[in-house]
Amino acid sequence: MTTRAVPTPYAAQPSAPALGTARRVLRAVALAATVPYLTLKTAWLAGSQVGIPDGSVLSEPGMFFIVANSVTLAMDACVILLVLVLTRPWGVRVPAWLLTVPVFVATGLLTPILLGFPGQLLVRALGFGVDEATKAAQEPFLDPWVFNVVYAGFTIQGLALAGLFVPYARERWGRLWRGVPGLGVAPDGVWGRLPSSTGVVAGAAAAAGVAVAAVYAYWAFGGTAWLDAERAAAHSAETAVVSAAHGVCALAAGAGALLLARGGGFRARWPLGLAWIGAGATLSWGTWMLIASLGPQLDGGEGPAAAILLTYAGQMITGSLAAIVLTRFLISRREA
Numbered sequence: 363m364t365t366r367a368v369p370t371p372y373a374a375q376p377s378a379p380a381l382g383t384a385r386r387v388l389r390a391v392a393l394a395a396t397v398p399y400l401t402l403k404t405a406w407l408a409g410s411q412v413g414i415p416d417g418s419v420l421s422e423p424g425m426f427f428i429v430a431n432s433v434t435l436a437m438d439a440c441v442i443l444l445v446l447v448l449t450r451p452w453g454v455r456v457p458a459w460l461l462t463v464p465v466f467v468a469t470g471l472l473t474p475i476l477l478g479f480p481g482q483l484l485v486r487a488l489g490f491g492v493d494e495a496t497k498a499a500q501e502p503f504l505d506p507w508v509f510n511v512v513y514a515g516f517t518i519q520g521l522a523l524a525g526l527f528v529p530y531a532r533e534r535w536g537r538l539w540r541g542v543p544g545l546g547v548a549p550d551g552v553w554g555r556l557p558s559s560t561g562v563v564a565g566a567a568a569a570a571g572v573a574v575a576a577v578y579a580y581w582a583f584g585g586t587a588w589l590d591a592e593r594a595a596a597h598s599a600e601t602a603v604v605s606a607a608h609g610v611c612a613l614a615a616g617a618g619a620l621l622l623a624r625g626g627g628f629r630a631r632w633p634l635g636l637a638w639i640g641a642g643a644t645l646s647w648g649t650w651m652l653i654a655s656l657g658p659q660l661d662g663g664e665g666p667a668a669a670i671l672l673t674y675a676g677q678m679i680t681g682s683l684a685a686i687v688l689t690r691f692l693i694s695r696r697e698a
Contacts, residue, residue, distance in 0.1 A: 381449060385526060392445045392522035395515045396438055402508065403435040413508040420503065426657060440464060441519055448526040454534060465527060466638070470646030470681070472520035473639055477607035479513040482600045490599040538695045539631040560690050564623035567683035571616025574644070574676040577669075578609030588669030608647065612677060615640030615684040622691045637688045645681025648674045 381389075405412050406420075407428065414420045420427065447453040447461060485491055580587070582605040586594040593601075618637030621628070652674040655666045 385449060385529065388522045388525045389445055389449045392519055392526065393442060395518040395522065396441050398511050398515045399438050400435060402512065403431050403438070407431050407435070413505045415502040415505055418502045418504065441468065441523070444468065444523065445526065448523075448530045453530070458535075465523075466642045466685075467646050468520075468523060469639060470642030470644070471650065472516055472523070473643040474604070474607045474611060474647055475513055475516045476520045477610065478604045479517050481603035481607065485599045485603055492598045492600055538692055539629075539634050541630060557690065560687055561623045563683050563690075564619040564687045567619040567680055567687060568616035570676055570680040570683060571612040571614075571640070571644070574612040574673060574680055575609040575616075577673050577676075578605045578612065582606040582609060588667060590665075590667040590670070593666070593670070608643075608677070611640050611643035611647075612680050613640070615644045615680050619684040619687040622687055634688070634691070637684050637691075641681045641684035641688055643681070644677040645685060648677025648681060652678065 402413060406414075411421060444461075444464060447456055453461075482491075577588075581589070581597075582602045584597070584602070586597055589597070614636045618633045618635070618640050621633035622630075622637055652671065655671060655674065
């Protein structure tokens with residue numbers, strides 16, 4: 363008499379994390395947080411002028427504005443799909459790359475907002491925000507309430523998605539970050555080792571991250587060299603907070619990559635988290651801002667200075683190198 367073995371991949375299929383009360387609340391919060399942004403974008407595409415002051419360059423949108431609104435509307439709508447993947451039983455059957463790529467991008471785009479927006483609110487509360495004279499001298503763009511509503515929504519989305527993704531990832535891939543980099547807890551006691559070239563890539567990521575962080579730190583502390591006239595005139599404590607957030611992300615990307623490649627006695631999840639967040643933020647924001655800078659300027663200006671474009675490119679390089687180290691690390695553990 364013979365018996366048929368159950369295929370190992372099927373038997374090892376992970377189950378979806380149980381939806382407790384906390385995760386149900388996070389799901390509802392994440393979905394609700396998308397409503398303001400999606401509503402505004404839909405209204406603008408339909409021709410509404412809500413939130414757009416008189417004299418703004420957005421009052422007469424061209425094709426670039428329409429395309430940009432359509433793309434960003436679709437990007438925020440993807441948050442709804444991500445929430446469903448992370449909370450529905452069929453979500454564990456989604457191919458890893460099809461989930462991790464959008465989550466990586468979402469992490470990257472939302473992290474500087476999570477760091478910068480609360481910081482800007484604190485700066486304003488302490489009385490160091492943009493003064494009324496400077497506001498009056500600036501060209502009208504959007505009503506102030508639009509920024510507060512949109513970025514508050516992004517902040518809530520980021521926190522809720524993090525609260526949903528962490529238990530999902532722990533259930534599905536938690537074995538990949540057990541132990542420490544290099545040697546760790548695996549079925550045979552040893553994880554796969556990273557290729558020797560990974561150390562070179564990690565070193566380059568760390569060097570690029572330090573360079574990018576140094577430039578942002580200079581701008582954060584009031585420096586205006588290498589900025590075009592428009593950005594130099596608009597410099598304030600609020601823009602300094604944004605610069606500081608991007609600098610921190612660049613350092614995180616380089617440090618995470620270096621720690622993953624070198625190994626050590628600390629838990630692997632810490633450098634893995636640093637590399638994931640830092641690489642996502644630097645690569646996603648660097649790419650986004652570089653594309654926006656190279657496109658038509660809504661205000662009719664000449665666009666950012668060459669140094670700013672180089673900084674965006676430096677973010678992309680830092681994020682790309684850190685992402686390579688991160689990918690090699692995960693592949694080596696999966697193979698082990």
